[in-house]
Amino acid sequence: MPVAQAAPRTAALLPRLLIGLALAAFMGYLVVYVIYAVQLLRFPFDYDQGEGFELMDTILFSHGEWPYRDNDAYPFYSSNYPPLFHVVTVPLVWLFGPHYWTGRLVSFLGTLLTAAAIGYAVGRGQPRGRDHDPGRARGRWWLAALSGLAFLASNYVYHVGPLFRQHMFMVMFETLAVVALAVVIEREESDGRRRTLGLLGVMLLLLAAGYTKQLAYATVIAVFLFLFLRGPWRAVRWAVPFALVTGLLFLGINVATHGQWMLNTITANLNPFVPGQAEGLFRQWFGLHIVLVTAAALYAIYQLYATRLSIYAIWFVVATVNSVTAGKWGAGESYFATAIAAACILSGLAFDHWLSWSAGRRWPTPRMAAWAAVLLPSLIALLYLWQARQVFHMPTHTPALAAVARALGQPDAVMIAPQTSCSLPRPPEAIPYVDAVGATLLGRPPTAADTRAGQQIAALIAQGDTAAFSEDAGFNLYLGRDVVTNPTQLLNLYTNNAVDLTEMLAMLDAQAFDTVVLRAQFYPSPVLDVIGQRYETTDLVQMNGFVYCIMRPR
Amino acid sequence: MIITKRQLGGLFILLGVGVAVGLFAIDWLGAGQFQGIGPAQRLALLLAGGVVLLGLSLLPLGNRPA
Numbered sequence: 005m006p007v008a009q010a011a012p013r014t015a016a017l018l019p020r021l022l023i024g025l026a027l028a029a030f031m032g033y034l035v036v037y038v039i040y041a042v043q044l045l046r047f048p049f050d051y052d053q054g055e056g057f058e059l060m061d062t063i064l065f066s067h068g069e070w071p072y073r074d075n076d077a078y079p080f081y082s083s084n085y086p087p088l089f090h091v092v093t094v095p096l097v098w099l100f101g102p103h104y105w106t107g108r109l110v111s112f113l114g115t116l117l118t119a120a121a122i123g124y125a126v127g128r129g130q131p132r133g134r135d136h137d138p139g140r141a142r143g144r145w146w147l148a149a150l151s152g153l154a155f156l157a158s159n160y161v162y163h164v165g166p167l168f169r170q171h172m173f174m175v176m177f178e179t180l181a182v183v184a185l186a187v188v189i190e191r192e193e194s195d196g197r198r199r200t201l202g203l204l205g206v207m208l209l210l211l212a213a214g215y216t217k218q219l220a221y222a223t224v225i226a227v228f229l230f231l232f233l234r235g236p237w238r239a240v241r242w243a244v245p246f247a248l249v250t251g252l253l254f255l256g257i258n259v260a261t262h263g264q265w266m267l268n269t270i271t272a273n274l275n276p277f278v279p280g281q282a283e284g285l286f287r288q289w290f291g292l293h294i295v296l297v298t299a300a301a302l303y304a305i306y307q308l309y310a311t312r313l314s315i316y317a318i319w320f321v322v323a324t325v326n327s328v329t330a331g332k333w334g335a336g337e338s339y340f341a342t343a344i345a346a347a348c349i350l351s352g353l354a355f356d357h358w359l360s361w362s363a364g365r366r367w368p369t370p371r372m373a374a375w376a377a378v379l380l381p382s383l384i385a386l387l388y389l390w391q392a393r394q395v396f397h398m399p400t401h402t403p404a405l406a407a408v409a410r411a412l413g414q415p416d417a418v419m420i421a422p423q424t425s426c427s428l429p430r431p432p433e434a435i436p437y438v439d440a441v442g443a444t445l446l447g448r449p450p451t452a453a454d455t456r457a458g459q460q461i462a463a464l465i466a467q468g469d470t471a472a473f474s475e476d477a478g479f480n481l482y483l484g485r486d487v488v489t490n491p492t493q494l495l496n497l498y499t500n501n502a503v504d505l506t507e508m509l510a511m512l513d514a515q516a517f518d519t520v521v522l523r524a525q526f527y528p529s530p531v532l533d534v535i536g537q538r539y540e541t542t543d544l545v546q547m548n549g550f551v552y553c554i555m556r557p558r
Numbered sequence: 559m560i561i562t563k564r565q566l567g568g569l570f571i572l573l574g575v576g577v578a579v580g581l582f583a584i585d586w587l588g589a590g591q592f593q594g595i596g597p598a599q600r601l602a603l604l605l606a607g608g609v610v611l612l613g614l615s616l617l618p619l620g621n622r623p624a
Contacts, residue, residue, distance in 0.1 A: 233561045233624045279598075308616070312623050
């Protein structure tokens with residue numbers, strides 16, 4: 005057999021081996037994600053500070069009540085998020101009661117659906133319309149799988165995916181809307197027939213995203229920019245009714261809540277911008293997702309100059325620019341999740357395009373063609389392996405997981421000091437969780453000790469007769485008592501001069517609450533002042549890496 | 559009707575110029591925190607310049623669909 009043919013035949017195993025390794029690495033992250041999700045589903049208290057308030061919103065909806073309320077009067081509680089995620093979770097609360105696992109499960113399943121949609125988008129390959137490389141082959145299953153799994157392997161998606169938070173549910177609707185739009189437009193351009201019903205479905209998904217979380221406006225902008233490029237008048241014809249329906253819904257809820265909807269979802273979200281926070285998160289996001297982001301950006305530039313801009317390219321650019329809002333006080337890494345979803349799709353399509361270009365190219369010799377067929381997929385698999393290394397994260401709380409971490413050259417624990425705000429600093433402790441992000445309190449599966457700590461705090465509150473004035477909702481919910489205050493919401497409103505604290509301060513001054521529970525001292529300064537004057541710390545309890553201060557009347 | 563590369567380039571130029579004019583208008587209206595051009599304005603002006611350059615680079619691509 006000639007050397008020219010024998011070498012590639014033997015070497016043909018190389019891309020299969022590397023693709024197999026890349027798939028194994030990302031499947032490993034999926035296993036880790038499921039472990040974390042299962043541990044969270046079992047944990048009956050707040051893991052992330054906002055979770056209990058989202059459960060509270062769901063409980064209010066399950067009683068047919070709005071969570072957009074007057075913060076000036078007891079129990080000084082209101083939500084600052086749109087309703088859809090909580091409404092979707094309501095049937096689970098009706099069936100099983102007000103448990104944290106209900107919303108965590110909904111959010112977790114939402115991320116799996118998002119990953120499936122990403123895989124589907126990449127698996128369909130390049131658009132095959134009249135203007136887009138007509139006649140080329142379909143996408144590649146392994147690229148589709150890697151793209152979908154890469155989304156779930158992102159540190160940011162891992163951290164917040166299984167939490168009782170609405171953010172990833174919004175990303176799910178955004179992704180479904182964008183992928184549906186790509187399918188609808190591709191089909192329209194392939195046979196010239198309009199698909200109004202399909203586009204209506206896209207609009208409904210966009211509406212669902214916006215009424216899950218306000219941040220979806222970026223995807224709405226991307227979709228209408230894309231429609232504008234493909235047909236300005238058609239874009240306007242869809243934009244007007246979309247804006248009308250969105251606005252009418254907004255007005256309807258605002259009237260039904262006597263203006264509390266506007267105050268709590270818009271005014272309370274006008275937070276100060278912290279440039280250093282935005283810059284730090286951008287650097288971290290790029291470093292963690294370097295392969296996905298670079299490939300996506302290069303492919304967007306290629307489309308801008310060489311072919312036509314796809315919805316995915318526009319979505320990626322708009323979502324990335326909008327990620328600057330992660331610099332708002334109270335925002336964070338999850339604000340990059342939409343850009344990550346877009347990068348996963350666009351990078352997958354970029355690699356697919358590259359492979360198709362190589363396969364369709366007339367190479368000078370058959371030997372070169374054979375080597376290109378070997379080396380290019382190998383290189384792409386290596387890039388995904390590099391990406392897998394960049395996002396390394398793994399709980400190490402079992403001997404098997406710790407052994408895997410060590411075998412991969414990683415430590416099996418990280419020293420992190422418990423987070424204190426109302427008590428003295430504590431020395432660092434070994435945390436059985438390793439993350440490329442660095443020292444983080446998100447991502448570590450909660451333990452039995454954390455559950456016992458939550459029960460201990462609840463027991464301390466139960467010694468009194470009243471609901472606790474607490475920064476976490478979970479303890480009052482556990483005891484079946486009122487959830488009093490939403491601290492970050494109060495702080496946002498106080499910063500915007502949109503809340504009257506008179507009644508709350510009077511109740512605290514009169515020691516109307518038997519217990520105060522602080523975790524991060526998010527309350528407005530006058531509230532913290534009166535707590536300091538009228539209450540004293542009696543117990544310190546550590547849960548999930550935070551030291552909670554349990555305070556009683558002086 | 560579709561938008562062409564040249565038209566998209568024109569839109570980028572309009573956007574960049576509009577942002578730059580808006581940034582100066584902030585000073586004319588006295589809404590800025592700093593005397594003259596502040597650090598955030600300087601960064602935004604740089605970005606607006608980049609958008610204008612991006613638009614200019616698209617103009618030679620003519621009537622190809624964007």
